[in-house]
Amino acid sequence: MKLILKQFIYLLLLSAVINTVHATLRVETTTQDLAAIASVIGGSHIEVHSLTIGTRDPHFAVAKPSMIRRVYRADLLLVIGADMEIGWLPPLLQSARNSRVQPGSPGYLDLSETVKLLGKQQGPVTRDMGDVHARGNPHYWLDPRNGVHMAKMISEQLSQLDPEHATDYYANFKAFEKNVNTKFQQWRSELKHLNGKTVIAYHTSFVYLAEAFGFSIVDEVEPKPGISPSAASLNALITRIKKEQIGLLIMAPYYERRSARYLNEETDIQIAVLPQSVGAEPDIQTYPDLFDAIVKALKTTGEN
Amino acid sequence: MTFTRYLLTVMTSGIIVFNSTALQAVESNKTTQLQLLELKQQINALEKQLTETVLPSSLAKNTEKANNPLQIGLSGLFAMGRSSVDNTELSNLQAGGHDPDKNGFTVQNVELAIGGTVDPYLDAQTNIIFLIDDAGETVVELEEAFFTSRNLPWGLQLKGGQYFTEFGRQNKQHPHTWAFVDQPVVLSRFFGGDGLRSQGIRASWLIPADWYSEFYLGMQNAKGETVSSFLNVPGDDFGGYTLIDRNARGFDDLLYSARWLNGIDLSDTLSINLGLSGLWGPNASGTTTDTRIMGTDIYLKWQAETSQRGYPFLAWHTEVLQRRYEAADPGDPVQDILRDEGLFSQLQWGFKPGWIAGLRWDYARADGDTSADPMRDTRKRLSTNLTWHPTEFSKLRLQFNRDETEHLAEKTANSIWLQMEFSLGSHMAHTF
Numbered sequence: 033m034k035l036i037l038k039q040f041i042y043l044l045l046l047s048a049v050i051n052t053v054h055a056t057l058r059v060e061t062t063t064q065d066l067a068a069i070a071s072v073i074g075g076s077h078i079e080v081h082s083l084t085i086g087t088r089d090p091h092f093a094v095a096k097p098s099m100i101r102r103v104y105r106a107d108l109l110l111v112i113g114a115d116m117e118i119g120w121l122p123p124l125l126q127s128a129r130n131s132r133v134q135p136g137s138p139g140y141l142d143l144s145e146t147v148k149l150l151g152k153q154q155g156p157v158t159r160d161m162g163d164v165h166a167r168g169n170p171h172y173w174l175d176p177r178n179g180v181h182m183a184k185m186i187s188e189q190l191s192q193l194d195p196e197h198a199t200d201y202y203a204n205f206k207a208f209e210k211n212v213n214t215k216f217q218q219w220r221s222e223l224k225h226l227n228g229k230t231v232i233a234y235h236t237s238f239v240y241l242a243e244a245f246g247f248s249i250v251d252e253v254e255p256k257p258g259i260s261p262s263a264a265s266l267n268a269l270i271t272r273i274k275k276e277q278i279g280l281l282i283m284a285p286y287y288e289r290r291s292a293r294y295l296n297e298e299t300d301i302q303i304a305v306l307p308q309s310v311g312a313e314p315d316i317q318t319y320p321d322l323f324d325a326i327v328k329a330l331k332t333t334g335e336n
Numbered sequence: 337m338t339f340t341r342y343l344l345t346v347m348t349s350g351i352i353v354f355n356s357t358a359l360q361a362v363e364s365n366k367t368t369q370l371q372l373l374e375l376k377q378q379i380n381a382l383e384k385q386l387t388e389t390v391l392p393s394s395l396a397k398n399t400e401k402a403n404n405p406l407q408i409g410l411s412g413l414f415a416m417g418r419s420s421v422d423n424t425e426l427s428n429l430q431a432g433g434h435d436p437d438k439n440g441f442t443v444q445n446v447e448l449a450i451g452g453t454v455d456p457y458l459d460a461q462t463n464i465i466f467l468i469d470d471a472g473e474t475v476v477e478l479e480e481a482f483f484t485s486r487n488l489p490w491g492l493q494l495k496g497g498q499y500f501t502e503f504g505r506q507n508k509q510h511p512h513t514w515a516f517v518d519q520p521v522v523l524s525r526f527f528g529g530d531g532l533r534s535q536g537i538r539a540s541w542l543i544p545a546d547w548y549s550e551f552y553l554g555m556q557n558a559k560g561e562t563v564s565s566f567l568n569v570p571g572d573d574f575g576g577y578t579l580i581d582r583n584a585r586g587f588d589d590l591l592y593s594a595r596w597l598n599g600i601d602l603s604d605t606l607s608i609n610l611g612l613s614g615l616w617g618p619n620a621s622g623t624t625t626d627t628r629i630m631g632t633d634i635y636l637k638w639q640a641e642t643s644q645r646g647y648p649f650l651a652w653h654t655e656v657l658q659r660r661y662e663a664a665d666p667g668d669p670v671q672d673i674l675r676d677e678g679l680f681s682q683l684q685w686g687f688k689p690g691w692i693a694g695l696r697w698d699y700a701r702a703d704g705d706t707s708a709d710p711m712r713d714t715r716k717r718l719s720t721n722l723t724w725h726p727t728e729f730s731k732l733r734l735q736f737n738r739d740e741t742e743h744l745a746e747k748t749a750n751s752i753w754l755q756m757e758f759s760l761g762s763h764m765a766h767t768f
Contacts, residue, residue, distance in 0.1 A: 085604050085641075087641050087642045087643075088639075088641075088642065088643050088646075089643070089644060089645065089646075092643070092644075092645045092646040092766065093646075093766065094646065094766045094767060094768040095765065095766065095767075095768060096599065096601065096607055096768045097548040097550075097597070097598075097599025097607075097609060097768065098547065098548050098599050098600065098601045098607065100542070100548055100550075100599075101542065101547065101548040101549075101599075104491060104542055115763075118763045119728070119763055119764070119765060119766035120765065120766045122407075122765070123765040126459055126484065126486075127493075129485070129486065129487055129488065129491060129492070129493050129542065130487065131456075131486065131487035134486070134487075159727070159729060162727075163727070163728075258645075258727060258728075259726075259727065260689065260690070285642055286642045286643055286644045287644050288644065288688070288689070
């Protein structure tokens with residue numbers, strides 16, 4: 033009996049040692065885009081999971097109990113930031129009782145703090161302006177150059193948490209950087225026809241895409257961010273589209289299509305439904321996949 | 337003179353050093369290369385250290401500056417309505433403290449919420465509510481004021497202060513997050529108008545399972561109108577028994593609560609919460625009498641794979657509760673055990689962004705002849721409503737209630753309510 037107990041304790045200690053030696057870092061991300069980048073950088077040294085799915089607007093996620101369990105076990109939490117997750121991440125962090133991933137800890141990385149945000153508000157922000165993010169537009173992952181920068185920050189954070197594999201993280205980042213930069217040139221040449229064009233978006237979520245590919249978004253279907261269009265606001269938009277001969281409307285898949293169809297009927301404006309995140313469509317599994325799909329959707333439209 | 341000598345010394349020593357290294361280099365090229373490699377590695381390591389320590393921490397500071405303020409929010413909840421019964425009867429039907437209960441206008445709940453992180457160890461929150469009573473007087477209540485621990489080991493968390501007891505799903509919710517304009521009948525009966533809340537402490541433990549599983553254990557004061565099934569206000573009537581002034585004589589006379597909550601994602605679109613709750617505490621119908629309340633709750637939510645602003649969704653929430661109330665001390669000729677039970681089951685269908693249709697069924701009854709007691713008779717209520725959220729920060733809700741209840745002379749009542757909510761300040765949490 034005593035022997036068995038002794039062996040059991042020995043086994044327990046051994047498994048604890050093995051666990052600490054071979055532990056892979058548990059990385060939780062708030063979006064699938066972050067998870068896609070992190071999994072390339074971390075390779076087999078990390079386990080990545082996204083708290084939300086790419087078919088939904090990450091701003092409107094809810095703090096589900098299953099997320100509490102996941103954040104409790106996480107070694108690193110990657111967030112989009114700039115108020116994107118304001119409705120659900122603060123209560124989640126409070127319930128998760130994990131000091132490793134609280135803001136300010138090495139296990140918490142807010143990527144919005146590491147990129148140049150567009151649309152920062154000058155002057156006072158009130159909710160009369162709609163769903164305006166005072167700290168800047170949070171859809172920054174839609175510029176491939178930002179994606180490269182995010183990958184760099186993630187590789188640095190992983191190296192800090194797991195110095196043993198720092199060279200691997202750095203090498204993975206370098207490969208990612210090379211891959212995305214090469215593809216970016218390709219994507220740009222494929223979307224040459226959009227250069228300098230004016231475009232309308234449904235929501236203010238494509239400003240970074242426009243910046244990356246050289247077109248400009250002059251108006252939105254939503255009269256104010258997050259505010260549903262009305263008949264009056266749509267009619268005003270029709271007048272503008274006709275007057276300025278705007279040829280393309282871009283929107284994320286999860287918005288209602290009725291307004292877009294109405295605009296199309298009235299003005300012949302072309303509509304491109306663009307995936308906004310990794311996971312938005314079943315075959316978008318990696319960060320470059322996302323731009324492949326966007327470029328594919330944009331290539332066939334806006335050519336006239 | 338001294339200066340030139342100094343200069344000369346420096347120059348010659350420099351030449352000597354240079355010469356010696358040059359000579360060494362010629363002599364043993366390999367060693368130098370190795371040394372160089374070592375140096376390079378050292379520089380690399382230093383550079384890495386620099387980027388790791390200096391860069392992210394300076395960025396982290398940036399984050400702290402940006403989102404460390406106190407969370408302050410004010411929400412206002414108002415209703416107007418009309419019922420087939422008068423205000424006296426209506427106050428028995430709409431027994432919740434925040435229910436609209438007048439023909440005309442009701443200020444249901446104006447709530448000031450302040451919360452934030454105290455220090456590395458604690459978070460804290462306080463909710464102060466303002467109401468206008470029947471006499472037009474302003475009533476202020478300290479609804480909640482509590483701290484929670486931030487990072488106890490082994491998945492533990494402590495909470496202390498004045499707070500809503502974690503019993504079922506609905507009891508903890510503040511009126512502005514309810515799916516209906518009023519509180520479920522069985523909760524008003526078992527927990528009183530304000531819901532079950534009191535002063536105390538509770539520990540919770542995140543069970544190391546593959547799914548979310550949490551166990552709560554708490555103890556709170558059992559006295560007052562917000563713990564109505566226990567040591568309620570002396571002189572009040574409970575099921576025909578006049579309550580005495582009974583104080584806690586020790587830990588035996590406190591209210592104990594336990595809850596086991598499980599959350600499982602059945603798929604990307606379907607999630608379920610299952611809970612079991614129990615309450616044990618003294619009641620004031622006698623000097624040794626106890627009350628026990630048991631409950632089970634289920635919450636099932638489906639959200640479409642592709643959804644805009646969280647819509648469309650379908651949510652089903654049901655709670656079943658049972659109460660065993662020892663009335664009067666043993667030996668007392670009127671000694672009895674009062675058994676009550678009740679349930680509510682509600683469905684919410686968010687059919688397009690901002691729009692939710694709701695349907696709720698309430699049922700409550702008790703053993704024995706309780707037909708004259710508005711808080712214990714057999715009662716059924718069917719409620720249906722339509723809610724519109726123009727943005728996340730406001731809502732408009734129209735609700736119709738159909739009551740079938742024994743104590744009313746007419747046996748039935750119909751009421752219609754229009755509710756409005758605004759929310760100012762900090763972003764409200766998106767509840768699951």
